[in-house]
Amino acid sequence: MNIFAVLGNPVKHSKSPIIHQLFAKQTGILHNYKKICIPLNNFYKSFFHFFKNGGIGANITVPFKKKAYKLCDFVTKRAKYSGVVNTIKIINSKKILGDNTDGIGLLKDLQNLKFINSKSNILLIGAGGAAQGIIYPLINFGCNITIINRTYQNTKKIVKFFKNIKNINYLKLEDLFIFYNKFRYNLIINATSSSIKGNIPNIPSNIIGPDVFCYDLFYNSNNTPFLKWCIINGAKKVSDGIGMLIEQAAHSFYLWHGIMPNTKLIIKKYKKYD
Ligand SMILES: NC(=O)c1ccc[n+]([C@@H]2O[C@H](COP(=O)([O-])OP(=O)(O)OC[C@H]3O[C@@H](n4cnc5c(N)ncnc54)[C@H](OP(=O)(O)O)[C@@H]3O)[C@@H](O)[C@H]2O)c1
Structure with a gap:
């Protein structure tokens, strides 16, 4: 049986299987998608094990996006421009194609939310795989980006x-x-994984204000710790990354099956726009 999965660590919080189940229902495509927690020191072995045992497509999540890029035989143009992959597809029986749908997914969600325009001045917090994947599409859209990160060495990389x-x-x-x-x-994006463990990235509260949009790539049923902190410090417009998750998942689904699911209804189910 063809198997799809999200590969990462941690993946317990991931809503990707539910979202892909909704896409399968909507499109009538048989789509068996699960979550697999990969040991931090065993990515390569687990990655190939998955694809040797029926895996034909996967999403790659924290912290493996940069490592996965190196294992691809081919990459799409948008993956090449970002140097990281979040989507894998097996083509020609055993070749590995890598794509990056995070950037397009984020941009689409920010547009849905009206959090962005082509002149937005963005503070991007984080320098991991997700941050790297979203930079090119935002710059291409016309925005200006300033990157800060806990470890300066990684900012420079x-x-x-x-x-x-x-x-x-x-x-x-x-x-x-x-x-x-x-x-x-105008827009502050938290692309760190700090929220997974309930932490907040260390930034000055003075840069937050009522007219500054605040977005956390992480998502949970309540506001993330970062978004709660932004609200305490005066932010009026905040959003977690559930919309991005659904949009990027739709582009992965399209790569695998050639059909684009309708994301609007699913996003509506998860959150209400103002
Ligand atoms: N909504 C979506 O569709 C979507 C898509 C992709 C990713 N994400 C989310 O984006 C986040 C990042 O994922 P990733 O793949 O980029 O992970 P990653 O490659 O492991 O990178 C982690 C980043 O977070 C920083 N960090 C970790 N803990 C921190 C803390 N306590 N304070 C400040 N910075 C901290 C790291 O800084 P150092 O360099 O200092 O270690 C690094 O910049 C995750 O929460 C993931 O779930 C969401």
């Missing part, structure tokens, strides 16, 4: 990857604390 692209800046975290009143951001 990500900036090096995008060295030929304009409109990307980066800051040391401590400089944001010192010079916060020099910067004005």
Whole structure:
């Protein structure tokens, strides 16, 4: 039987199986999708084990997106531009195709929410696989991005990857604390995995305000710890990443089956727009 899965660690919180089940129901396509927690030090072995045992497609999540890119035989244009993959498809029986649907998924959700325009000045917190995957589509849309991250070394790595692209800046975290009143951001995106463990990335509260949109890639049934903190500090418009999850999942489903599910109804089920 053809099997699909989300591969990551942790994956307990993942809503991907439910969403893919809803897509399968909506489109009438048989789509067996499960979640697989992969040991942190055993990604390569587990990845190939999955595909040798009936796996024909997978989503790759925290913290394996960069590692998965290196295992692909071919990548789509948008994966190439981001250097990370979140979607794998087996083609020609055994070749591995990698794609990245995170960027398009996020952009679509930010547009649905009216959180973004082509001139948005964005503060992106995080320099992991998800952050790397969303940079190119946002820049391509016209936005300006400043990256900050807990580990400055990782900020520099990500900036090096995008060295030929304009409109990307980066800051040391401590400089944001010192010079916060020099910067004005329209949209703050938390692309760290801090919320998974109930933590909040360390940023100055002064950059939050009623006209600053705050978005957390993480999602849970209540507001994430980061979004709660943003609201306490004056944010009026906040959103978690459930809309992004549904949009990126729809693009993965399209890559696997050639049919684009209708995301609107499913997003509506999970959250209500203002
Ligand atoms: N909604 C969606 O569709 C969607 C899609 C993709 C990802 N996500 C979410 O995005 C998040 C990031 O995923 P990823 O794949 O990028 O993970 P990753 O590759 O493991 O990267 C983790 C990032 O988070 C930072 N970080 C971790 N704990 C932190 C803390 N306590 N304080 C500050 N920074 C912290 C790391 O900083 P260092 O460099 O300092 O370690 C790194 O920048 C996850 O929560 C994931 O669930 C959601």
